[in-house]
Amino acid sequence: MFQKVKSPTEIVVGTSILAGRHQNPYEYGLTGLAVATKNMGQDLLNPPSVEGWHTGKEWINSGALVKRVNFVSDTMSDVTLPGVKKIISRVSEGSATMSPEMLVERCLELMGPLPVKDKTREELIDHAMEYGDIGWDKNSYEDSAKKAAEVLALIASTREYQFG
Numbered sequence: 103m104f105q106k107v108k109s110p111t112e113i114v115v116g117t118s119i120l121a122g123r124h125q126n127p128y129e130y131g132l133t134g135l136a137v138a139t140k141n142m143g144q145d146l147l148n149p150p151s152v153e154g155w156h157t158g159k160e161w162i163n164s165g166a167l168v169k170r171v172n173f174v175s176d177t178m179s180d181v182t183l184p185g186v187k188k189i190i191s192r193v194s195e196g197s198a199t200m201s202p203e204m205l206v207e208r209c210l211e212l213m214g215p216l217p218v219k220d221k222t223r224e225e226l227i228d229h230a231m232e233y234g235d236i237g238w239d240k241n242s243y244e245d246s247a248k249k250a251a252e253v254l255a256l257i258a259s260t261r262e263y264q265f266g
Contacts, residue, residue, distance in 0.1 A: 113170055117173065117177050121185040122186065142161070171259045175259050177258070178258040189250075194250075197238055199238070200235060217262065229252075
């Protein structure tokens with residue numbers, strides 16, 4: 103685990119499936135997904151040579167890394183996507199209120215489960231601490247869902263998510 107950098111196609115397809123974009127790909131634009139992989143360095147159906155694409159650290163450079171992080175962050179923070187809605191619904195199950203630590207733990211569990219290093223977990227919790235405890239009643243659900251989606255986006259931006 104975490105020995106290989108995910109290719110742009112793996113990032114785009116995996117994140118799209120997690121977010122539920124695969125349920126109606128035309129609504130979100132297949133061309134847009136292909137352009138996203140191209141912008142990250144993997145032009146589908148147009149390999150650089152007959153060998154195909156190289157794998158590993160070649161996928162990570164300053165330009166591609168920014169595009170990778172932006173893609174996963176934009177996708178996982180979109181609370182209108184069916185997969186993101188489903189994850190947030192599962193995060194909120196059984197809790198009237200939730201501590202920042204519990205929010206991060208549930209999000210990590212539902213995004214994989216995704217094991218992360220202690221330092222990554224601490225940084226995610228530190229960010230979630232800005233919200234304090236969040237409520238899941240009908241008056242605060244929408245605001246809490248946005249906060250949970252922000253945590254999902256941060257998790258998708260981590261090194262651990264980018265490696266497979």
